[in-house]
Amino acid sequence: MSRLLTMKDVHIExxxxxxxxxxxxxxxxxxxxxxxxxxxGESGAGKSTLGLASMGFCxxxxxxxxxxxEFDGIDLLAAxxxxxxxLLGKRIAYVAQSAAASFNPAHKLIDQHTExxxxxxxxxxxxxxxxxxxxxxxxxxxxPDEIGFRYPHQVSxxxxxxxxxxxAMSCRPDLIIFDEPTTALDVTTQIEVLASIRDIVEExxxxxxxxxxxxxxxxxxxxxxxxxxxxxxxxxADTREMLAHPKEDYTKSLWAVREFKRPQKPxxxxxxTPVVSVQNVTAAYGKVDVxxxxxxxxxxxxxxxxxxxxxxxxxxxxxxITGLLPPRKGVIEFDGVALPLDYRKRNKMQLRQAxxxxxxxxxxxxxRKTIGxxxxxxxxxxxxxxxxxxxxxxxxxxxxxxxxxSQYIDRLPSELSGGQKQRxxxxxxLAAEPRFIICDEVTSALDxxxxxxxxxxxxxxxxxLKLSYMFxxxxxxTVKSIADEVVVMKDGEVVEQGxxxxxxxxxxxxxxxxxxxxxxxxxxxxxxxxxxxxxxxxIGDAAVDKMG
Amino acid sequence: MSxxxxxxxxxxxxxxxxxxxxxxGQQATGNKPFFRDMPFGVAFGxxxxxxxxxxxxxxxxxxxxxxxxxxxxxxxxxxxxEGFILFSIVAWLFRQAGRSVGTPLTRKLFRQMPLTASFGLxxxxxxxxxxxxxxxxxPYGQEQIIPGVAANIPPGGDPAMGGNPDFPLGTxxxxxxxxxxxxxxxxxxxxxxxxxxxxxxxxxxSLGLLAATLQGWLDQVLSRAVDVLMxxxxxxxxxxxxxxxxxxxxxxxxxxxxxxVLIIAVIDSTRVFRLARAVGLNIVVMDYIEAAKLRGEGxxxxxFKEILPNAxxxxxxxxxxxxxxxxxxxxxxxFLGVGIQPPLADWGTMVRDLAQFINFAAFAPQVxxxxxxxxxxxxxxxxGVNFVVDWMLHRSSGxxx
Numbered sequence: 042m043s044r045l046l047t048m049k050d051v052h053i054e055x056x057x058x059x060x061x062x063x064x065x066x067x068x069x070x071x072x073x074x075x076x077x078x079x080x081x082g083e084s085g086a087g088k089s090t091l092g093l094a095s096m097g098f099c100x101x102x103x104x105x106x107x108x109x110x111e112f113d114g115i116d117l118l119a120a121x122x123x124x125x126x127x128l129l130g131k132r133i134a135y136v137a138q139s140a141a142a143s144f145n146p147a148h149k150l151i152d153q154h155t156e157x158x159x160x161x162x163x164x165x166x167x168x169x170x171x172x173x174x175x176x177x178x179x180x181x182x183x184x185p186d187e188i189g190f191r192y193p194h195q196v197s198x199x200x201x202x203x204x205x206x207x208x209a210m211s212c213r214p215d216l217i218i219f220d221e222p223t224t225a226l227d228v229t230t231q232i233e234v235l236a237s238i239r240d241i242v243e244e245x246x247x248x249x250x251x252x253x254x255x256x257x258x259x260x261x262x263x264x265x266x267x268x269x270x271x272x273x274x275x276x277x278a279d280t281r282e283m284l285a286h287p288k289e290d291y292t293k294s295l296w297a298v299r300e301f302k303r304p305q306k307p308x309x310x311x312x313x314t315p316v317v318s319v320q321n322v323t324a325a326y327g328k329v330d331v332x333x334x335x336x337x338x339x340x341x342x343x344x345x346x347x348x349x350x351x352x353x354x355x356x357x358x359x360x361x362i363t364g365l366l367p368p369r370k371g372v373i374e375f376d377g378v379a380l381p382l383d384y385r386k387r388n389k390m391q392l393r394q395a396x397x398x399x400x401x402x403x404x405x406x407x408x409r410k411t412i413g414x415x416x417x418x419x420x421x422x423x424x425x426x427x428x429x430x431x432x433x434x435x436x437x438x439x440x441x442x443x444x445x446x447s448q449y450i451d452r453l454p455s456e457l458s459g460g461q462k463q464r465x466x467x468x469x470x471l472a473a474e475p476r477f478i479i480c481d482e483v484t485s486a487l488d489x490x491x492x493x494x495x496x497x498x499x500x501x502x503x504x505x506l507k508l509s510y511m512f513x514x515x516x517x518x519t520v521k522s523i524a525d526e527v528v529v530m531k532d533g534e535v536v537e538q539g540x541x542x543x544x545x546x547x548x549x550x551x552x553x554x555x556x557x558x559x560x561x562x563x564x565x566x567x568x569x570x571x572x573x574x575x576x577x578x579x580i581g582d583a584a585v586d587k588m589g
Numbered sequence: 590m591s592x593x594x595x596x597x598x599x600x601x602x603x604x605x606x607x608x609x610x611x612x613x614g615q616q617a618t619g620n621k622p623f624f625r626d627m628p629f630g631v632a633f634g635x636x637x638x639x640x641x642x643x644x645x646x647x648x649x650x651x652x653x654x655x656x657x658x659x660x661x662x663x664x665x666x667x668x669x670x671e672g673f674i675l676f677s678i679v680a681w682l683f684r685q686a687g688r689s690v691g692t693p694l695t696r697k698l699f700r701q702m703p704l705t706a707s708f709g710l711x712x713x714x715x716x717x718x719x720x721x722x723x724x725x726x727x728p729y730g731q732e733q734i735i736p737g738v739a740a741n742i743p744p745g746g747d748p749a750m751g752g753n754p755d756f757p758l759g760t761x762x763x764x765x766x767x768x769x770x771x772x773x774x775x776x777x778x779x780x781x782x783x784x785x786x787x788x789x790x791x792x793x794x795s796l797g798l799l800a801a802t803l804q805g806w807l808d809q810v811l812s813r814a815v816d817v818l819m820x821x822x823x824x825x826x827x828x829x830x831x832x833x834x835x836x837x838x839x840x841x842x843x844x845x846x847x848x849x850v851l852i853i854a855v856i857d858s859t860r861v862f863r864l865a866r867a868v869g870l871n872i873v874v875m876d877y878i879e880a881a882k883l884r885g886e887g888x889x890x891x892x893f894k895e896i897l898p899n900a901x902x903x904x905x906x907x908x909x910x911x912x913x914x915x916x917x918x919x920x921x922x923x924f925l926g927v928g929i930q931p932p933l934a935d936w937g938t939m940v941r942d943l944a945q946f947i948n949f950a951a952f953a954p955q956v957x958x959x960x961x962x963x964x965x966x967x968x969x970x971x972x973g974v975n976f977v978v979d980w981m982l983h984r985s986s987g988x989x990x
Contacts, residue, residue, distance in 0.1 A: 059701075122626035363883055384883055392885045405876035409898035422884060469880070 045215055045248050046072040046095060051108035053090055053099070053272075064090050064103065066272045074215065075246040079263030079280070081253060081295075083488035084459070086269040088252045092218045095250060096133050097125060113215065131161040134209035138221040140201035144193040151189030154208045163212050176207040179244070180237040199230035206238055210245065217242070219251045223258060227350040227515060228559040235261055235561075236572055254488060256295060257561035260284055261568040268292050280565050294490065296563075302522055303500055305542065309340045314377045316341050316477050316509045317362065317395070322371035324361050331357050332368070332533045337526075339477065342503060344510040346524035346541075348517065348556065354533035355513045359479045362511070363397060375477075393423045396470035400482035402462035406454040412439070412465055413450040419472040438468045442498060460491035467498065477509045484519055496523050517560045521545065529553050603640055607633035645670070664954035680708035706980035712973030720775040729766040731773035732932035740764040743956040750955055759959055762942055767959065770934035771966060777929055778936050779970070782916040785850045785857070789915065790908060793858030797865025798892050798900070801873055812866070815859045823856050824921060831927040842930045849928060853918055857911055864907050868900045902985030909978035913971045920967055939963035 053065035065087045072078050080088045090103060097110050097117030110117040112133065115124065137143040145153060155169040164172060170189070177185035180203040193201060202222055209217050219238065223231040239262060242249050251262045259266055259280075266283045268275040268291070276289050287293045315338035324332040332354050339345045347355045360366040362373055364384030373380045375394060381387050399405035406415055416435045420426050426434055436446035442464040454462055463483060470478050480499065484492035500523060502508060514520060520527060520541070527544040529537045529552065537550040549557065558571060611632040614624035649670050652663030660667075684707035687699030699707070719726060729735060744759040744767065745752040752759065758767040800808040818826075834848035872878065873896065881895050922928030923937030931938065943960035950957035 121622070365879065365883070387885075389885050392883060397880065397883060399876040399880070401876065405880060407875075407877045407895055407899070419884060422886070473884070 043074055044071060045074045045076075045113055046070070047109075047111045048091075048095060049109045049111075051091070051094060051110065052106045053087070053094055054104055054106045055090075056102045056104075061104070061106070064272050065094070067108070068269070068272075068274050070095065070267065072216070072248050072250065075248055076265065077242060077249045077251055077263045079251045079253065079259035079266040080269060081256060081259050081266060082269035082275075083254060083490065085271065087272040088254075088269055089220050091269070092220055092250055092252045093135075095216075095218060096129060096135065098129070127161070130157045130214075131163065131212045132214050133216045134212070134214040134218070136202075136205050136209050136217060136219045136222050138224055140205040140222075141193065141198060143205065144201060146193050149190055149192055150196065150204050150208075154189060154204070154211055157208070157211050161212055169211065173207060173211065176210055176241070177204070179241055180204075180207055181233065182207075197230075199226050199234055202226065202234050203237055206234075206241065210241060210247070213245055213247075215248060217247055217249045219249060221253050224253065224255070228517070228561075229350060229555060231258070231561070232559050232568070232571070235568060238262070239568070255561065256489075257563050257567075260563050260565045261561060268295070284563055284565065306343065306525055308540075309343065313340060315339055315374075316376060317511070318372075318374040318377075319358070319362065320372040320374065322358070322361050322368045322373070324357060324366055324368040324371075326357075326366075330369070330533065332361065335371075335530075335533075335535055337528050337535065337538055339509050339511055341476070341509055342507045343525045344503065344512050344523055345526045345528060346512045346514060346520040347528045347530060348514060348520055349530035350515060350556075352532075353530040355515075355530055356481060357533070358530070359397070359481055359511065359513060362479065363395060389423065393473045394475050395477045395479070396473050396475040397479045397481065398463075398466045398470050398483050401486055402459065402466050403454075405466050406462060406469075408454055411451050411453055412457075415454070415465060416468050416472050419469060423473050434472070438472055441471060441502070442468045458491075459487055460494060463487060463491075463495055464498065467495075467502070471502065471506075475508070477511070479511045479513070481513045482515070483512075485514065485516060492519070499523065517557060529556065599640055600637070603633055603637040606636035606640075610636050658952060661952060661954050665950075676708060677704065680704050680711055683707050683711045703980060705976040709973040709976030709980070712969055713977060716775055716779055716970055716973075719772055720779050723772045723776040727766075727769040727772040729769040731770050731934040732765070733769070734764050735760070735766065738764050743953070744958050744962065745955045747955075752955075758962060761939070761959075767939075767962065770939060771936070771962060773934040774936045774939060774963065774966070777933050778916065778919060778923075778967075781846065781850060781929065782912060782919055785854050785915045785919070786908060786912045788850065788854035789857040789911060790861055790904070792854060793861025793863075794865045794904060795892075796858075797862040798869045798896055799888075800862070801866045801869025802888065802892055802896065808866075811862070815862050818856065818859045819863075824918065827852055827856055827918060827922060828925065828927065831922060835927060845927075845930055846933075849919070849922065853915055853922075857915055857918075861904075861907065861911060865900065865904065868903050869896055872896050872899050902981070906978050906982045906985065909974050909981070913974050917967070917971065936963040936967050940967075 048068065048070040050067045050069060051065055052063065052067055054061040055064045056062075068087075068091060070078070070091070080092060082088050090100075093099065094105055094110060095112075097112070097120065099105060105118060108118075112128065115128070117125065117128075120128075144150070151170055151173050154173040155164075155166055158164040158169040158172070159166050163169075173189055174185050177188055182188050182200055182203055188196065188200070188204070196204065206217075206219075206222070222238065223234050226234060235258065241247075249262075251259060253259050253262075263280050265277065265279050267277040268283075268289070270291055275291050276283070276287070278288075283292070284296075287296055317339040319338070320336050322332055322335045323330060335354070335358055337345060347358060349355050357366065361368045361371075361382075364373075364380070364382060364387060367382035373382065375391065380391055384392065413432070413435055416438055417431050420431050420434045420438075424434070432450075435450065439446040439449060444461060444464060449457070449461075454465065457465065466483075483499075484495055487495065496519065499510065503510060510523075512519075512523060524541045526540050527538065528535055529544070529550065531552050536552050537544070544553065545557070547554075558575075561567060607629060611624055611627050611629070614621075614627070618624055648663060648666060652660055652667040652670075655663070681704060684699055684702060684704065687702075687707065688696055690696075691699075702710075738753075738756070738760060740760055740762055742753050742756055742759040743751050744757070748754070756766055756768070758771065761767055761770065796811055800811045830852045831845075831849060834852065835845055838844040838848060878891065878895055881891055886895075919928055920935075920937030920940075923935045924941045926938075926941070928937055929935040940960050940963045943963075946957050946959050947961070948957075
């Protein structure tokens with residue numbers, strides 16, 4: 042195999058507050074023709090920056106301070122703008138994380154597809170159009186002959202991501218950089234995108250750098266894996282080698298994250314009054330019903346995980362319970378007493394008992410308030426504590442979520458990391474001393490190690506304070522680790538529900554089965570086996586559709 | 590040479606020059622990326638800019654060296670260039686001073702400040718100082734007709750040109766000191782504009798945030814009412830209302846000023862309403878607002894403790910811009926004779942009173958400068974405030990991540 046890309050001792054710096062600080066601290070990278078390299082690491086590890094640098098490109102406010110980037114004998118750092126123009130898009134292509142944000146909403150997909158080949162003089166417009174349709178077919182997009190003539194908003198997220206891969210392929214480049222192409226997608230959709238990317242990369246013998254934070258995904262895609270931590274390389278090895286025998290402690294800790302499991306709790310007494318009982322709830326946005334006859338109970342000290350894809354009605358159910366969206370039909374009971382359906386009609390006591398933790402800690406915390414104010418407000422509002430007593434309680438709460446009070450109490454949310462912000466969200470919910478907490482995708486925006494810390498914290502708090510959780514998630518690994526009972530939702534209906542042990546044992550409802558089997562595993566052969574099992578035309582969206 | 594020939598020569602020359610410039614740069618620097626990757630448009634821009642700079646310098650030298658009366662043609666050009674250089678130096682000195690004096694916080698502020706912003710800040714501070722201490726600074730009263738002094742003394746204070754050193758900026762059509770009236774004008778015009786803007790923000794800001802928070806029918810009623818008010822050209826609407834108001838005010842002329850403040854505040858509050866509502870709508874969808882609602886918080890807490898702190902940056906920036914517009918509206922109304930009433934000194938009225946002197950611009954520029962002094966005072970403050978607002982907008986967008 043011949044060498045395609047060589048990066049030697051690359052240092053990259055970013056500018057903040059008029060100071061250049063290092064982002065990448067001397068990383069070597071090499072890639073042969075037709076090889077797929079997986080870059081993994083937490084957010085802030087410099088994966089995307091390194092990926093872009095391999096194209097000789099930097100974002101604004103970032104510079105490559107030293108090192109060399111050589112692509113097929115061309116020194117990209119010294120190359121003129123003209124030389125780079127000839128390479129980028131033609132021989133090196135880029136697939137961004139959010140295809141929805143990367144396509145121009147004002148142009149049809151095929152118009153954007155043909156732009157590259159025509160500009161680079163590879164094909165004529167007509168040839169490129171025909172070729173685009175061929176690529177759409179290979180990427181298993183539905184209606185390949187027509188889909189290109191739609192606008193980006195008329196196509197689903199997973200399909201857009203594949204259209205973008207087709208666009209990157211349009212000039213048959215030697216190298217494609219995939220920057221977290223499936224992170225924003227549902228598990229069932231993810232499989233489809235992964236399978237089609239893998240096939241097409243293999244078919245045209247394209248080299249690729251696959252950036253992700255999901256180990257199981259990278260295990261399917263890459264021939265070789267490189268682990269990054271805070272701009273430094275931790276280790277690099279062939280995929281099978283790396284999965285079987287990780288050398289460094291950091292890598293081992295990444296591998297171990299998925300092993301957090303809680304002990305099985307004894308069964309709930311029959312006849313015990315559940316803390317929260319959702320009974321036959323039907324809810325609508327406007328005139329369209331989005332929830333149909335949803336019922337489930339949540340008992341004291343238990344976690345009920347509500348699972349489903351986006352659009353399945355998980356968050357809507359939460360909005361019904363909190364009273365933000367009064368259901369059209371049905372009853373919400375708390376401790377056996379029916380709650381007013383509209384939150385404005387609930388009294389302070391009722392509001393206090395049910396708290397919520399949000400997915401995006403960034404938007405859930407007022408950016409202009411200090412941590413002390415954020416947590417102090419419910420303390421003052423519900424408990425009537427002021428002055429020193431309030432501060433003391435806030436400090437207690439901060440200890441509870443494992444953040445040193447003296448250090449954090451006067452900070453603003455922007456001065457905290459993602460995981461710390463999520464902890465503040467938890468502390469704010471705890472400050473109301475509730476019995477029931479709704480956790481809406483609380484870990485899905487976090488890195489695996491951080492997410493695990495949050496899960497452990499929630500589990501500990503549950504044991505100490507006898508809290509009940511409704512845990513909304515699309516990540517089945519999280520369900521496995523934290524749930525006592527599972528509710529599977531699809532299109533606003535409960536498909537299946539029961540104790541976790543039963544849910545993860547066959548026989549399943551076919552939809553549950555599909556969800557379960559779509560969760561990537563760390564086995565590099567998992568995707569291949571799954572595809573053989575399901576048959577090529579029966580994966581992802583297609584499988585969901587077949588089920589009706 | 591006709592204008593067209595010159596135009597073709599300059600642009601054609603710059604096109605050719607740009608190409609040569611880039612070529613020469615590549616040769617001289619051994620193909621450094623700066624010249625290697627320079628697009629032709631940029632190279633053209635450099636040469637064209639240089640040509641314009643050359644013209645400016647050449648004309649300025651002409652203005653300094655030509656004998657009278659030819660130099661008069663370039664009088665205002667000379668003043669503009671000298672003023673620009675003077676203000677740049679003063680702004681630079683001000684920023685240097687700010688960097689070495691004050692608390693660490695203000696020093697950091699001055700370190701990151703562009704020159705335009707420090708200039709704007711200096712102008713605002715100077716105007717504030719002058720309007721607060723107008724009574725002390727002004728040599729004469731604003732309505733004082735000084736006995737024994739001629740009317741219409743041209744500015745400059747040069748007896749050879751008909752000036753009087755005791756009245757460096759001259760006197761107006763009934764013999765009042767223009768310098769004193771300018772100083773008092775700062776107090777009247779700027780003070781009234783400031784009060785009006787505050788009122789406009791109070792009305793528009795609170796209603797806008799209220800509409801954003803409550804939505805529903807209240808939002809509809811307020812927004813449609815604002816649409817109706819905005820559909821009428823604001824200056825003409827203000828003029829119309831002022832005419833009606835002057836009938837109400839009757840002989841109580843001071844009442845007219847209060848009516849004017851109210852009228853302009855209401856008209857301008859519609860713009861503030863729109864902004865506050867738009868900003869508010871972006872904030873109310875945030876999860877922290879939902880969390881506060883679910884906590885059971887009241888409307889007051891929601892608006893003043895949760896929404897307002899997040900809306901201050903854009904609202905403050907709008908305050909600066911709105912202040913300029915209000916200020917210009919007042920000056921326009923005064924110029925038209927329905928604004929601030931005589932004998933109060935006001936820049937708009939001063940421009941109107943001395944307007945006929947502008948005809949002297951070609952042969953006696955110093956005389957023509959008399960009405961332009963007040964106009965210049967208006968322009969300077971507007972530019973200054975806009976510079977500061979630009980900077981604040983830039984900062985607030987940078988802070989938002």
